[in-house]
Each structure stands twice: as structure tokens, then as C-alpha cells.
Amino acid sequence: EGGAEGGRRDGARLETTALAELLGRPAISFGAEVRDFDLRELADSGVGAEAVYSAVVQHGVLIFRGQTLTEEQEIRLAQAFPHNADFRPPALEYLGNTDKHGRRLEQFVRGGRYWHVDGSQNALPMVITWISAAERRSVQCGGSSTLFASGVRALELLTPAEQTLAHSLAVRYST
Secondary structure, eight states: OEEEEEOSSSOOEEEEEEHHHHHTOTTOOSOEEEESOOHHHHHHHOTTHHHHHHHHHHHSOEEETTOOOOHHHHHHHHHTOTTOTTOOSSOOOOOSSBOTTSOBOSSOOGGGSSOOOTTTTSSSOOSOOOOOOSOOOOOTTTOOOOOOOOHHHHHHTSOHHHHHHHHHOOOOOOO
């Protein structure tokens, strides 16, 4: 499942390769890598927002390799999507083994260590979450990974009766 996907109004196109194809693992049912697309242009002019949004809806997770954005561009990138209704700057959070200036931290910031869904506590949960990986190395606590799950795919795997039940349920997040 590779190929071009057209943007709607802005004319931008995305060249994608499904992760299943890219990794040679046919059991992977969502996710794609985007090639030859400069996120700085989207952040600076908005060109490509509709194509990116359509690809997120289709694939669930998109990978853009080799991108370098300033903090201001990252904020504008998030704001390019009206679907992120509750997004308010400054909404960048730095998690990991370096600070925002690239200085090594002795231990992880606790915020994102456990399984979570970004923005799920908001009245209108975010549709798109951006993760910028500046460094990838094993860490003191035995390694680290960012994992993704597809609720859409999970729903598809349910029986019709289970799908009906799932559609009748509501989720309430509470601390």
C-alpha cells in the first residue's frame, strides 16, 4: 500500500509507504512513512495540512524522517489543524533523556513514562499529536519505546455484537 495521496484544497500530495511494507511485517495494520514532504513549509504557510490530515485519518500514524523545526514552527504546525480545538501555546512538553537544548538529563521526566492517550482528558480530544524524536538511545530504566495502538483496528477485530456493545459505551477519564 504505497503511493500518492492527494490533498483536497491546497493541492499538496503525500508520498507514503505503509509500515507493513516498509518493515516487511504484513501483520502491521496501520501507520505509514511520508517521503519528500517538508513540515517546515506546512508550519510556515499551511500548505499540505489537508493532505496530512487525510493521511492521518487513513493510516493512523505517520512518520516524517529528517525534519528539523524550531519550537515556533512546531507550535504553528499543531495550530495548522483546527481539529486540535483545545491546543493552546505553549503546549510543547519535553520528555526524554535530553532537555530542549540537547543537554543530557540524568533521568527521565516522569510525565510520559506510562501508557497514556494524549489529550484524552480534554472536552474535545486532540485528533493529531506530534512527537519529535531528537535522540534515540537506551536509557537507564532498561530502554524506551513509543508505542502506538489503533482503536479503529481494535474495533474492526471485534465481532458484530461486540462492535454494537462498544458503540453503546462511553469513556470517562478521571484522576
